[in-house]
Amino acid sequence: MANETARSVGPVILLGPPGAGKGTQAKQIVERYGIPQISTGDLLREHVARGSSLGVEAKAIMARGELVPDELMYGMVAQRLREPDCRRGFVLDGFPRTAAQAGWLDAFLEQELFENSEMCPPVVIQLVVDYTQLLLRLTGRRSCPTCGRLYNIHFQPPRVDELCDWDGTPLITRNDDRSEVITERLTAYEKQTRPVVDYYRVQQRLVPVNADQTVIEVTAQIFGVIDSHRSECRLPAK
Ligand code: AP5
Numbered sequence: 001m002a003n004e005t006a007r008s009v010g011p012v013i014l015l016g017p018p019g020a021g022k023g024t025q026a027k028q029i030v031e032r033y034g035i036p037q038i039s040t041g042d043l044l045r046e047h048v049a050r051g052s053s054l055g056v057e058a059k060a061i062m063a064r065g066e067l068v069p070d071e072l073m074y075g076m077v078a079q080r081l082r083e084p085d086c087r088r089g090f091v092l093d094g095f096p097r098t099a100a101q102a103g104w105l106d107a108f109l110e111q112e113l114f115e116n117s118e119m120c121p122p123v124v125i126q127l128v129v130d131y132t133q134l135l136l137r138l139t140g141r142r143s144c145p146t147c148g149r150l151y152n153i154h155f156q157p158p159r160v161d162e163l164c165d166w167d168g169t170p171l172i173t174r175n176d177d178r179s180e181v182i183t184e185r186l187t188a189y190e191k192q193t194r195p196v197v198d199y200y201r202v203q204q205r206l207v208p209v210n211a212d213q214t215v216i217e218v219t220a221q222i223f224g225v226i227d228s229h230r231s232e233c234r235l236p237a238k
Pocket of ligand 1: 016017018019020021022023024025040041042044061062065066067068069070073093094095096097101137138140141142150151152153155156176185211212213214215216218
């Protein structure tokens with residue numbers, strides 16, 4: 001385990017539709033490799049909660065299930081990636097989500113991160129899940145507003161109904177997990193994010209993972225992908 005948190009990991013990009021398990025798996029990666037999770041959805045929700053100018057612009061767009069314009073995303077993501085905890089690597093959950101964002105990220109990593117740090121190149125993991133399963137995962141999702149733990153009333157229910165196992169906080173349902181908004185989010189994925197999958201596939205950087213399995217089974221596949229990527233990268237311990 002010491003080795004997992006000492007050597008460079010590099011950027012881990014999790015791609016997949018809403019409900020594929022990006023956030024769930026990002027948390028497992030954080031725990032094993034000691035790198036931060038960067039969820040653009042969570043960052044945007046924080047902006048909305050504190051009423052920043054970005055939050056004010058993003059709020060209505062997110063409530064409709066549409067994507068926030070690319071230009072609004074870049075500053076927020078760049079600022080987060082420049083923080084020192086990203087030097088060994090990071091998990092991107094929810095970014096890039098358009099072909100333009102994927103191009104922007106490649107340029108940013110090339111110019112800013114790889115120049116100044118010994119970082120493995122990105123590994124891009126696609127979580128592949130059946131459509132019916134996605135709907136169950138989204139409609140059943142609950143989260144703890146205190147510690148961020150995720151539950152699902154169908155698959156991973158809390159021990160006590162609607163309360164966090166960890167700290168007893170009442171669980172909440174995300175504003176965009178209503179069925180009419182879910183449909184919009186899945187449509188946005190097909191139209192705007194599917195080209196990102198193609199972008200990485202053409203470059204032979206895409207590693208598909210069967211995410212239609214239990215959380216533990218999906219995690220095991222992902223750790224296998226990251227470990228083999230790191231052994232090919234062979235950077236010295238820092
Ligand atoms: P965001 O917060 O990124 O949401 P999303 O992509 O729609 O993804 P989700 O968080 O819904 O799903 P997930 O894949 O993380 O699944 P989870 O692990 O939670 O984005 C929200 C909005 O912000 C967007 O609509 C957009 O407006 C805006 N936005 C964000 N990034 C943007 C960007 N880059 N550009 C423009 N706009 C952007 O799991 C779901 C449920 O399933 C949970 O209940 C979980 O417990 C359960 N589950 C997970 N894995 C399994 C399993 N293997 N088996 C059974 N249940 C499971």
